[in-house]
Amino acid sequence: MHRIGAADGFWSVRVNRDVRIVLHKEGDRVLLAYVAHHDEAYAWAERKRLIPHERTGAMQFVEVPVVAGEEEQAEPLLDDARSELAEKEAASPPVARNYPFAGLTDDQMLDVGVPRDWLQPVRDTEEAEVDALFDKLPQEAAEALLDHATGGRIEDHVAEQSDGDPYAHPDAQRRFRTVDNLDELKAALDQPFEKWAVFLHPVQRALVARDWSGPARVSGSAGTGKTIVALHRAAHLARAKTAKVLLTTFSKSLADALSAKCGILTESTPDLRDRITVRALDQAAYELYTQAFGQPNLATSGQIRTAITDAQKAGLGEGLTAEFLFEEWEELVDAWNVIDADHYAEVPRVGRRIRLGSRQREAAWSVFDFVRQRLASRGVVTWAALYARLADFLRDGGAFPFTHVVVDEAQDLSVAQVKFLAAVGAGREDALFLAGDIGQRIFHLPFSWARLGLDIRGRSHCLRVNYRTTHQIRAAADRLLPPAITDMDGVEEGRRGTVSVFDGPVPILCLADDDADERREVARFLSARLEDGVQPGEIGVLVRAQGQLARARAAVLAAGLDPRAEDGVRIVTMHDAKGLEFRTVVVMACDEDVLPDPARLGAIGDIGEMEAAYETERHLLYVACTRARDHLLVSGVTPGSEFLEDMELA
Numbered sequence: 001m002h003r004i005g006a007a008d009g010f011w012s013v014r015v016n017r018d019v020r021i022v023l024h025k026e027g028d029r030v031l032l033a034y035v036a037h038h039d040e041a042y043a044w045a046e047r048k049r050l051i052p053h054e055r056t057g058a059m060q061f062v063e064v065p066v067v068a069g070e071e072e073q074a075e076p077l078l079d080d081a082r083s084e085l086a087e088k089e090a091a092s093p094p095v096a097r098n099y100p101f102a103g104l105t106d107d108q109m110l111d112v113g114v115p116r117d118w119l120q121p122v123r124d125t126e127e128a129e130v131d132a133l134f135d136k137l138p139q140e141a142a143e144a145l146l147d148h149a150t151g152g153r154i155e156d157h158v159a160e161q162s163d164g165d166p167y168a169h170p171d172a173q174r175r176f177r178t179v180d181n182l183d184e185l186k187a188a189l190d191q192p193f194e195k196w197a198v199f200l201h202p203v204q205r206a207l208v209a210r211d212w213s214g215p216a217r218v219s220g221s222a223g224t225g226k227t228i229v230a231l232h233r234a235a236h237l238a239r240a241k242t243a244k245v246l247l248t249t250f251s252k253s254l255a256d257a258l259s260a261k262c263g264i265l266t267e268s269t270p271d272l273r274d275r276i277t278v279r280a281l282d283q284a285a286y287e288l289y290t291q292a293f294g295q296p297n298l299a300t301s302g303q304i305r306t307a308i309t310d311a312q313k314a315g316l317g318e319g320l321t322a323e324f325l326f327e328e329w330e331e332l333v334d335a336w337n338v339i340d341a342d343h344y345a346e347v348p349r350v351g352r353r354i355r356l357g358s359r360q361r362e363a364a365w366s367v368f369d370f371v372r373q374r375l376a377s378r379g380v381v382t383w384a385a386l387y388a389r390l391a392d393f394l395r396d397g398g399a400f401p402f403t404h405v406v407v408d409e410a411q412d413l414s415v416a417q418v419k420f421l422a423a424v425g426a427g428r429e430d431a432l433f434l435a436g437d438i439g440q441r442i443f444h445l446p447f448s449w450a451r452l453g454l455d456i457r458g459r460s461h462c463l464r465v466n467y468r469t470t471h472q473i474r475a476a477a478d479r480l481l482p483p484a485i486t487d488m489d490g491v492e493e494g495r496r497g498t499v500s501v502f503d504g505p506v507p508i509l510c511l512a513d514d515d516a517d518e519r520r521e522v523a524r525f526l527s528a529r530l531e532d533g534v535q536p537g538e539i540g541v542l543v544r545a546q547g548q549l550a551r552a553r554a555a556v557l558a559a560g561l562d563p564r565a566e567d568g569v570r571i572v573t574m575h576d577a578k579g580l581e582f583r584t585v586v587v588m589a590c591d592e593d594v595l596p597d598p599a600r601l602g603a604i605g606d607i608g609e610m611e612a613a614y615e616t617e618r619h620l621l622y623v624a625c626t627r628a629r630d631h632l633l634v635s636g637v638t639p640g641s642e643f644l645e646d647m648e649l650a
């Protein structure tokens with residue numbers, strides 16, 4: 001161990017010829033502060049101090065700012081050169097400079113954790129230098145300043161002030177973990193890297209640990225850590241010995257991914273893991289139904305379509321298309337469990353703005369009645385009917401095997417699922433916690449949760465720090481959506497003010513002359529990323545639908561990779577990309593006649609519904625682009641999807 005020159009309290013520990021660990025020692029407290037190659041480790045420590053912030057009380061590494069003139073001393077300019085430069089500067093026309101923080105007071109900055117030494121350097125920072133500034137400041141201060149610079153309110157970021165243990169402050173907990181004894185240290189070192197990789201943001205931590213007075217929802221745009229919060233929430237709830245937590249989401253593949261992450265999070269606490277059940281919601285409901293009523297015989301959509309055509313053949317539903325009737329059944333009649341003609345006349349037609357006249361309604365209802373009778377005579381139930389029966393069962397006091405339910409990707413829950421969850425949460429304050437982003441709703445038309453009895457109003461919180469995606473990719477993807485989206489219950493999810501924690505290259509748009517040209521361009525892009533050191537398994541190529549998968553495979557092949565390799569490039573549809581993340585993403589085949597999907601829009605005869613479908617297609621592109629961490633290429637054949645223009649890509 002060597003004391004590091006002028007740096008107060010820092011020591012260097014030699015690992016091998018090249019690598020050094022930087023420790024900070026103070027009394028009997030030892031802090032493992034940094035690991036790097038020799039010179040970099042020394043340079044890091046020489047400019048750092050470890051001190052609690054004077055106002056917030058959070059322990060911080062504070063970089064010593066470069067004082068004016070210091071840089072010049074390092075590379076002194078000759079007097080002649082200096083005066084020449086001064087002359088040139090005087091001759092050139094003045095450039096309007098923008099100092100985004102010039103108007104901030106000391107108090108405003110101290111409140112959000114800006115170290116005192118940095119108050120003036122922050123004010124003196126020009127807009128173009130802002131990114132470099134953030135690398136030097138503690139994260140809480142950088143986030144607050146960035147929000148201010150992009151139109152947000154710095155007051156929204158005022159940090160907790162505490163004079164207790166500076167390492168216990170929520171902002172300090174983003175970067176430090178206190179270990180009290182050797183056993184704990186050993187246990188921590190045995191943890192996989194992924195577990196170390198997540199230190200919760202204070203806002204995330206507060207959401208995880210809070211006692212709620214009813215169903216609660218955490219929202220936030222893609223990559224803001226909603227899944228992480230859901231996972232930690234499940235683990236937090238499972239600490240109680242009597243808890244039985246259902247951690248769930250809408251699809252089997254997402255549930256499998258959650259299960260793997262939950263395994264990592266609870267690896268050292270197997271008793272917590274035992275108290276958490278991870279299941280797709282359909283599967284959990286199926287099991288519950290089987291227990292309560294015996295195994296259900298589920299109707300397929302083929303059976304429904306056949307019943308509709310048979311009804312039409314029997315002369316019912318005059319003037320209405322089979323496609324309209326099927327969608328009406330799926331989105332409305334079955335979803336809302338409409339059982340008679342009166343109920344049908346009253347049910348809210350959100351997203352389906354075709355106003356049916358009374359004769360048309362009667363004609364439609366005769367078909368649905370036919371379908372219902374057919375299903376009943378065959379002893380089959382639809383998913384919606386299964387959920388509805390379970391909801392009634394719970395409302396009537398039926399036993400539910402879980403004390404808490406945590407739902408991820410809640411924006412894609414169906415009407416029937418929400419109704420069921422409302423019954424789960426009814427009368428039990430802390431039973432339901434949901435995570436989701438309505439900007440990523442891709443499977444259903446919007447509807448009101450409150451109307452179904454699931455009321456999260458006043459208990460909805462939005463995360464605003466993006467950990468997945470670079471500023472550049474996030475900003476481009478955000479342009480696809482409005483700055484705020486309000487759900488059907490009037491709860492607004494603001495997307496403005498979200499900040500990314502790192503930078504990267506601007507995303508690229510490639511509009512090719514034809515398929516072959518696109519393939520070549522995508523292959524070239526992929527080859528360049530591979531040369532940069534990106535592994536094939538870190539790349540995702542995403543397309544709108546099954547029909548474009550072949551184009552994606554061909555491009556991957558052209559880049560010299562095996563499109564079918566198990567641990568190779570993932571080639572999936574945008575729908576299947578939900579919940580995934582990759583270092584490099586290519587969103588391919590964004591052609592004019594692919595996105596929005598003309599087959600989907602063609603089946604719609606009504607303006608209102610068309611708008612909702614357009615919105616969903618937009619969401620798909622947003623979901624696809626926000627799977628990228630570092631690099632994004634969006635490609636298609638010219639003129640390209642109409643949505644691409646909104647992204648304003650180069």
Ligand SMILES: Nc1ncnc2c1ncn2[C@@H]1O[C@H](COP(=O)(O)OP(=O)(O)OP(=O)(O)O)[C@@H](O)[C@H]1O
Nearest residue numbers: 199200201221222223224225226227228467468579
């Ligand atoms: N506090 C944090 N510190 C560091 N990394 C974090 C933190 N919270 C989340 N992450 C990381 O950010 C990435 C995105 O997190 P997560 O998948 O939970 O976001 P999400 O909001 O659910 O995204 P999406 O809406 O796209 O599904 C993950 O790699 C996760 O590990």
